[in-house]
Amino acid sequence: MAGICYVDECAEVMSTNLSSVDLNLLVALDALLAERSVTRAGQRLSLSQPAMSAALARLRRLFGDPLLVRDGRTLRPTPLAESLAEPVRGILTRVEDTLAHRLRFDPASDARTFSVIASDYVTVVLLRPLFERLAVRAPQVRVAVTPLGPEFQEQIRRDEADLLIVPREVADKAGDLPSETLFVDRFVCAVWRDHPAVGATMTVEQLGALPYLTYGAPALASFVDIQLDALGVTRQVEVTTQSFAIAPFLLRGTRLFAMVQERLANEVAEAANIRLLEPPLDLSPITEAMFWHPRHSSDPAHRWLRTQIAELAATLEAGHESPITST
Numbered sequence: 001m002a003g004i005c006y007v008d009e010c011a012e013v014m015s016t017n018l019s020s021v022d023l024n025l026l027v028a029l030d031a032l033l034a035e036r037s038v039t040r041a042g043q044r045l046s047l048s049q050p051a052m053s054a055a056l057a058r059l060r061r062l063f064g065d066p067l068l069v070r071d072g073r074t075l076r077p078t079p080l081a082e083s084l085a086e087p088v089r090g091i092l093t094r095v096e097d098t099l100a101h102r103l104r105f106d107p108a109s110d111a112r113t114f115s116v117i118a119s120d121y122v123t124v125v126l127l128r129p130l131f132e133r134l135a136v137r138a139p140q141v142r143v144a145v146t147p148l149g150p151e152f153q154e155q156i157r158r159d160e161a162d163l164l165i166v167p168r169e170v171a172d173k174a175g176d177l178p179s180e181t182l183f184v185d186r187f188v189c190a191v192w193r194d195h196p197a198v199g200a201t202m203t204v205e206q207l208g209a210l211p212y213l214t215y216g217a218p219a220l221a222s223f224v225d226i227q228l229d230a231l232g233v234t235r236q237v238e239v240t241t242q243s244f245a246i247a248p249f250l251l252r253g254t255r256l257f258a259m260v261q262e263r264l265a266n267e268v269a270e271a272a273n274i275r276l277l278e279p280p281l282d283l284s285p286i287t288e289a290m291f292w293h294p295r296h297s298s299d300p301a302h303r304w305l306r307t308q309i310a311e312l313a314a315t316l317e318a319g320h321e322s323p324i325t326s327t
Contacts, residue, residue, distance in 0.1 A: 026088050027092065028041070028055040028056070028059065029059050030085075030089055032068060033068075034158070034160075036077070038056060039052075063080065065080045104300055108137070108139075110138075110140065110141075111140040112141050112142070112301050113142040113143075113144060114305055115146060116145050116161065117145075117146045117152050117155060117161045117163070117166075118145055118147075118164075118166070119147070119244055120243050120246075122166075122288065125263045125267060126288070129312050130312055137308075146161060149219050150218060152164060152220070153171065156177065157174065159293040162292065162296060162302060162305070163290050163292050163305070163309075164290065164292070165289070165290045166288070166289070167223060167287055167288055169287065170223060171289070177292065178297050179290060180306065181289045182289055183316050184288070184317075185262055185264075186262050186285040187279060188259070188260060188262045188277065189260075189277040189279055190258045190260040190265055190269075190275070190277075192253060192254060192255075193252075195257075195275070197255060198210070200277070201277060201280070202277045202278075202279070206257075206280075207235065207257075207281075208233060208234050208235065208236070210256070211237075212257060212258070213239040214240055214241075214258070215241060215243075228281075228283075231281060239256060247260060248272040249272045259279070262276070290310075292306070
């Protein structure tokens with residue numbers, strides 16, 4: 001097949017010449033377009049760099065186009081390559097669905113690995129109980145948890161993970177995907193149990209005067225900091241962490257304070273030796289939800305996993321008690 005083949009033409013040409021086309025090249029093309037690096041694409045497919053380079057050369061001959069061109073230290077897709085990304089992923093997805101097609105899912109005996117993109121906060125309060133449940137109900141089901149990266153919303157849109165669990169308030173690019181609300185949480189003030197300057201309450205003035213520990217990962221903006229900025233509350237930021245779960249454990253022995261999700265605080269308050277106090281301002285809560293690619297909506301195994309997570313979230317809602325006391 002010679003010459004440039006555009007998207008609509010490719011399907012027709014390839015449908016009549018499948019015997020002369022190595023369909024494994026589509027797997028290589030999908031990896032190259034996703035990684036934009038021969039080395040990383042090779043690692044993704046467990047291929048050596050020379051083998052991956054050879055696959056790219058064959059793809060270039062197949063489509064009559066360079067597909068990926070050097071741009072500094074990275075590879076930039078050509079217009080044709082960009083137009084091929086979605087159709088190629090769709091083809092591979094349909095092949096995967098065909099090979100994995102099942103009319104039923106038996107959690108007691110079937111093996112399956114699910115990938116979930118979630119923060120460490122969600123992992124502690126929601127996924128940890130899920131792991132306990134799976135050990136009993138689905139011993140051959142595995143869950144691979146991936147932290148929130150810079151493209152966490154694009155990852156779920158590209159069907160690179162089974163589930164994304166994040167607050168609806170920050171999922172602006174995934175809002176049109178299938179989703180289900182799981183639970184609501186709010187932010188509370190957290191300080192070392194023996195904090196020398198904080199008593200039973202905290203004031204707005206203290207929010208601006210005391211050293212502040214904040215969440216500062218590039219992938220996910222701190223929803224509470226967005227609100228405090230909107231309210232005009234300045235903070236004396238002294239420590240920044242990219243982990244929600246570790247933040248409470250950094251307060252001990254310091255004058256720092258942090259704004260922590262209440263459910264996480266309830267889990268770790270005793271171990272972290274911290275006190276929880278009502279915020280002196282009216283802050284909006286977060287609404288955690290799970291999002292998934294539409295192709296998984298009717299998959300029995302995927303539906304089963306979503307049901308387990310939703311049931312555990314409902315248990316969180318029903319059994320929640322505030323860790324804040326007046327002492």
